[in-house]
Amino acid sequence: MATYLITGGSGFIGSHLAEALLERDHQVLILDDLSSGRIDNIAHLRKNPRLTLVCDGVTTCPELNEMVDASEVVFHLAATVGVFNIIESPVQTIVNNIDGTEKVLKAAVRKNRKVIVASTSEVYGKGTKVPFREDDDLLLGPTSKSRWSYAASKMVDEFMALAYCAEKKVPTVITRFFNTIGPRQVGKYGMVVPRFLSQALRGENLKVYGSGEQSRCFGYIGDVVEWLLRLAASDQAVGEVFNLGNPKEITIRALAEMVIRITGSEAGIDCIPHADAYKPGFEDIERRVPDISKAQRVTGYSPRVDLEEALRRTRDWFLSQDSLEIR
Secondary structure (H helix, E strand, O other): OOOOEEEEOOHHHHHHEEEEHHOOOOOOEEEEEOOOOEEEEEEHHHOOEEEEEEOOOOOOOHHHHHHHHHHOOOOOOOOOOHHHHHHHHHHHHHHHHHHHHHHHHHHHHHHHOEEEEEEHHHHHEOOOOEEEOOOOOEEOOOOOHHHHHHHHHHHHHHHHHHHHHHHOOOOOOEEEEEEEOOOOOOOOOOOOOHHHHHHHHHOOOOEEOOOOOEEEEEEEHHHHHHHHHHHOOOOOOOOOOOEEOOOOOEEEHHHHHHHHHHOOOOOOOOEHHHHOOOOOOOOOHHHHHHHHHHHHHOOOOOOOOHHHHHHHHHHHHHHHOOOOOOO
């Protein structure tokens, strides 16, 4: 039995990771201030004696050093995420992400703990070379567009993690998530799949931002968790960056149509200009497709759940909830 710390462990990805670790008879420490995570996500785990929850933020928790010391591996998932958060609270986004990661890495130096740092496909920015590889150049928009502050903060996190690995010998691994979806994800912060599902199940027209011809790739949470566990156990992964997701591409309009079909909804589709949904001058990305060959090679694992099955599982979770509101 090993001990793992998950910052942001009551969030969407963190709660599934905690569940998987407990199922493998490990000890799990969760540090989460519940600013975007939900206590309901881990309610079914709370009675497990191998789970410890500390309700505090990474940047404010006085017990952070002790929690890192007590863990063999730290999964640093805590961050300010979501397009709406990024646009409305750019200062919080930058400070929380960079300061939080630095505090975790500093704590890891003390006993040379392995740290898995969660990053994002957003760091590829406006790159047009598809599919995206981990060693591609990164191209962001101007600093006058707050839309890029999240990507910039996660790029700094990556640089910092790799610097701590090179200089301080902290074994770090960076994971870039490409639109992870599944049960427990909510649309409150702009995530498209739960937003579409809740709209369809309420019989409302699905709101597609922009033309709907922009495309994305969606990876199921179970596949992402399996990758995280394998990367945490791999010495070969240390000091490396990995794309995690499913490379099958779909337009947002086609995604909306699939959601309508699998929910049996009679909802239509409304296209909303980006300027109305966010702010004037908002820059969207036309395509975002991962090259996952590196993760496949190092972990020996490939995605096993396709998009339609992922949507069906997420739909079933929504139907099990008391409310279909976007929370």
